[in-house]
Every structure is written in C-alpha cells, then in structure tokens.
Amino acid sequence: MDPSSLADQLNAEREKTLERIAALAHDREGVIESCVSTGVDDEHDPEGATIAFERAQIEALLDQSRRHLSDLDRALRRLDEGAYGRCEVCGAPIAAERLAARPTALTCIACASRR
Ligand SMILES: [Zn+2]
Structure with missing residues (x-):
C-alpha cells in the first residue's frame, strides 16, 4: 500500500x-x-x-x-x-482488505472479534 x-x-x-x-x-x-x-x-x-x-x-x-x-x-x-496497518493489540499486520473497507481500523479482525 x-x-x-x-x-x-x-x-x-x-x-x-x-x-x-x-x-x-x-x-x-x-x-x-x-x-x-x-x-x-x-x-x-x-x-x-x-x-x-x-x-x-x-x-x-x-x-x-x-x-x-x-x-x-x-x-x-x-x-x-x-x-x-499493524494491530494495536497483538501487533500483527491488519489484512489489506480490512483496511480497504475501513481505513481507520486499529486492530486485526481476530482482535476486533475478541472484544
Ligand atoms: Zn490483533
């Protein structure tokens, strides 16, 4: 990106x-x-x-x-x-398609769904 x-x-x-x-x-x-x-x-x-x-x-x-x-x-x-583009919680890269859909995403999908 x-x-x-x-x-x-x-x-x-x-x-x-x-x-x-x-x-x-x-x-x-x-x-x-x-x-x-x-x-x-x-x-x-x-x-x-x-x-x-x-x-x-x-x-x-x-x-x-x-x-x-x-x-x-x-x-x-x-x-x-x-x-x-890095997850605020676990530090893993956030999937490109998640960032494309939501450029302000601060966490990866796994961490977001764990909340
Ligand atoms: Zn994460």
Missing part, C-alpha cells in the same frame, strides 16, 4: 468529516433557533417533541462524526509513526 496516497485518502475523509460536523452544528443551531423563536414547550407541545427528537438525531450524528474524526486522527498519527 502506498502510504502517501493513503494519507491523502485519510485527509480527504477528514475534510469531509469536518464539513459534516460543521453542517450538523449549523443544523442544530437552526433547530434550537426555531425552538426559541416559536417559543415551543419541549415537554407539552407536540411540535416541541418533534424538535427534541430532531435535535437528538442531530446530536447522535454529531457524536458519530466526532468519533470518526478522532479515528481518522489516530490513523493519521499511526501512519506518521510508521505503525499504520
């Missing part, structure tokens, strides 16, 4: 993830704003429940994206250290 194209791929993915986080944060602000401007009561108004649900969904997506971002950062750091 070519490490420089891999870094490009991880960095591109990182950019995309940062954009997604910014968009989600913007969406969340919009939801909060519409909540404030209409003065809906979260608990009793049915529309308030929808907004609360929407907000929870955005929070979940934000969480997911932030986790993905930290996975990407870790993968990039490991690439820097020359440790990329």
Whole structure:
C-alpha cells in the first residue's frame, strides 16, 4: 500500500468529516433557533417533541462524526509513526482488505472479534 496516497485518502475523509460536523452544528443551531423563536414547550407541545427528537438525531450524528474524526486522527498519527496497518493489540499486520473497507481500523479482525 502506498502510504502517501493513503494519507491523502485519510485527509480527504477528514475534510469531509469536518464539513459534516460543521453542517450538523449549523443544523442544530437552526433547530434550537426555531425552538426559541416559536417559543415551543419541549415537554407539552407536540411540535416541541418533534424538535427534541430532531435535535437528538442531530446530536447522535454529531457524536458519530466526532468519533470518526478522532479515528481518522489516530490513523493519521499511526501512519506518521510508521505503525499504520499493524494491530494495536497483538501487533500483527491488519489484512489489506480490512483496511480497504475501513481505513481507520486499529486492530486485526481476530482482535476486533475478541472484544
Ligand atoms: Zn490483533
């Protein structure tokens, strides 16, 4: 595997993830704003429940994206250290097809399935 194209791929993915986080944060602000401007009561108004649900969904997506971002950062750091592609747990090389499917994988399939 070519490490420089891999870094490009991880960095591109990182950019995309940062954009997604910014968009989600913007969406969340919009939801909060519409909540404030209409003065809906979260608990009793049915529309308030929808907004609360929407907000929870955005929070979940934000969480997911932030986790993905930290996975990407870790993968990039490991690439820097020359440790990329090695299992964090047992040190064995991670299968190429696993890395192709999930470039941020830190453990081999055996260790991942043992968790
Ligand atoms: Zn392992």
